[in-house]
Amino acid sequence: MTMTRIVSAAALALGLASTPALSFDIGAMTEDERAMFRDEVRGYLLENPEVLMEAIAVLEQRQAEQAEANDVAMIAANEESIYNDGYSHVAGNPDGDVTLVEFVDYRCGYCRKAFPEINALLESDGNIRLIYKEFPILGQESVTSARFAIATKLAHGDEAYGEMHDALMTLRANATEEVLARMADDMGYDSQEILAKMEDPEVNRQIEENHLLAQRLEISGTPTFVLGGQMIRGYVPLEAMQEMVAAEREDS
Template sequence: MADTAPNPRSPWVILALIIVALIGGLGGWLLGSRQTPTEKAAIEEIVRNYILENPEILPQAMERLQARENGKQVASAGDALTAPFPGAVLGNPNGTVTLVEFTDYACGYCRASVPEVEALIAANPDLKVVIRELPILSPASAEAARWSLAAAEQSKFEAFHKAMFAAGRPAADTIEAAATRAGMDLDRARKVIAEPRVEAELKRNLALAQQLRIDGTPSWVIGEQLLAGAVGQKVLQDAIDAVKAGPKR
């Protein structure tokens, strides 16, 4: 079996970082305050006992550290993350709150999230949903993603998006059926799909996903929050509400 690097988002890796931070912070404080060996040992014992008696602080610290790291990653992506491929938007294209979804047409969880996103759009007139095609599950899902971008060029993105998920797993026949149902000009779509900008968009989305350490779909970004998986409508609405409320003071 080939060696694999530790997943930087693994709970055990994060836990190790927390322990290192605690030890490092304690060591720096001890060095600065020039404690005697006896005093150092006493303080270390206090910290050890506190952690053992209050183990719930570790998951809490892990969660806070993960949120902080996610925020840094999202900020580093900049406007490239929220700037859509022209037309590849659901909801209000001029909305003041932006939800980014990384999706794959071969993903069952993505399919299940379609009505949840529709409900969020209905409940939040100021919501702009930027769809980033991330076809990582099959060659057919990559072809469906190309047709999706071609649909965006024809202002048929939402219609194709819904029709493609409703058609089932992507295949040559289901993709064409979804395009026809969406009212697309198929010949025009085939020309757009062959344009370099379509492949460039898919590569851009993959690069963004790698930068954000996204390895599955659906994945969501709103504000500084990065949410992985089928988190559900309520979690997404809470994240939307947090953005609307603004940063905590």
């Protein structure tokens, strides 16, 4: 627990943080006044330690509410880039009444853990529009995989991208260009055409745009989901995701 949180919680506990009449500036106190204040706080908290925990809980709740409000504002300010960028792959039902956006990295363990559950979500609910945002952040194999997926879409279209996305999510080998090329050939696609498309400036543009969007949304990890006005950072089990989708549907 940091000293800032202790002082904030102590002020809450003593009613000093929210009562204008009792506002104070520790820096303006004399040494004797500071000593008396420290003794009063210490004595009170020793006698009533549960108050400190209650105050910390209030402080954390306020911080969580502020974070949620910030997420709503950031999503609203970037709505077009999130939901209608013109290049991100759309899975599920393109005309669904709920849109779920996933920032994904193919080498992310939690993205892979979420992968079958997201598929199960789409299968159990035929009215979800799912948008994938290629967001490689875990090293060169992540970048290579994302570039290969985008190049597959440029070379062979949306259906091919969907198949390649699934294959990359379950790939156990190292994601080198040679391995990915063999995989594409085995899937019936022209690997040389895909490799050539990886050099297309459009591939770089899409990845750069997604990184810039992630910066604006203060997203630094994967998977991160955007659902309505909320951001869901990290893996969420299927049942919890179904409940969130149901809540979003009710609110919209």
